[in-house]
Amino acid sequence: MNFESFSAFLAMGGHGPYVWSCYGLTLAVLLFNGLAPGRRKRRFLREQGARQRRQEQPQEQA
Numbered sequence: 001m002n003f004e005s006f007s008a009f010l011a012m013g014g015h016g017p018y019v020w021s022c023y024g025l026t027l028a029v030l031l032f033n034g035l036a037p038g039r040r041k042r043r044f045l046r047e048q049g050a051r052q053r054r055q056e057q058p059q060e061q062a
Contacts, residue, residue, distance in 0.1 A: 003009040012019050 010016050010020070
């Protein structure tokens with residue numbers, strides 16, 4: 001499909017807002033799917049490190 005100008009390409013014959021919002025939403029979902037596991041892994045490792053440090057501390061006797 002050939003467009004007369006870049007603005008015509010962005011408008012996509014009146015369907016531009018729908019098309020570009022779909023591309024934007026798809027990009028957002030892909031970024032989330034790529035970044036979320038790393039964030040969960042870092043949080044898990046931080047929690048496990050804190051748990052391990054608590055277990056290694058000597059127990060205080062009353």
